[in-house]
Amino acid sequence: MGAPKRALFPGSFDPITNGHIEIIQRGLLLFDEIVIGIGLNTSKQPMFPPQQRLRWIEETFRDQPRVRVCLYEGLTVRFARQIEAQFILRGLRSAPDYEYERNIDLLNKYLDPGIETFYLMSSPETSFVSSTLVREVIRFHGHLEGLLPSHIIRDIYATYPEGKPLPSLP
Numbered sequence: 001m002g003a004p005k006r007a008l009f010p011g012s013f014d015p016i017t018n019g020h021i022e023i024i025q026r027g028l029l030l031f032d033e034i035v036i037g038i039g040l041n042t043s044k045q046p047m048f049p050p051q052q053r054l055r056w057i058e059e060t061f062r063d064q065p066r067v068r069v070c071l072y073e074g075l076t077v078r079f080a081r082q083i084e085a086q087f088i089l090r091g092l093r094s095a096p097d098y099e100y101e102r103n104i105d106l107l108n109k110y111l112d113p114g115i116e117t118f119y120l121m122s123s124p125e126t127s128f129v130s131s132t133l134v135r136e137v138i139r140f141h142g143h144l145e146g147l148l149p150s151h152i153i154r155d156i157y158a159t160y161p162e163g164k165p166l167p168s169l170p
């Protein structure tokens, strides 16, 4: 038996969404282990502190021993080497995602040709979900059912001044 096939799933996860979770669940069909890497070196100012993002992800995959989560700083390919991941996993929602990912892929190959990135297309149910849009909904105290796991929704509703919002009428 060779080394376990380990993939790094890097991102900001600010917060983790059902879109990320779907990609991770499908990634588990391809890889023995997935390490979710919360990257701390982006220029974006996050809405949620790293420890909170980490706890939410830990809770989401509490019953899945093949998934773990870490915070990291610096180059993604370097972190992949550190944790002995031979692969990177990313999700693709749309053409702009493709353009963006293509450049990162070329850069990562230039930095470390030994690490291969795999892409999974998002499902129609989650292809409109992004952490950026979810943060907008949170800012304006909208309802979050179907976008995030329920334990995260519960924590976020606890911060809404008016509590749990009413779902929009059909």
Ligand code: ADP
Pocket: 010, 011, 012, 013, 014, 017, 018, 019, 020, 023, 089, 090, 091, 092, 093, 097, 121, 122, 123, 126, 127, 128, 129, 130, 131
């Ligand atoms: P980044 O800050 O690098 O964009 P994100 O946390 O937003 O990180 O996303 C991490 C990965 O998850 C990226 O590959 C992104 O394309 C993918 N992803 C995010 N949302 C979805 C979704 N709804 N469906 C599929 N993939 C997604």
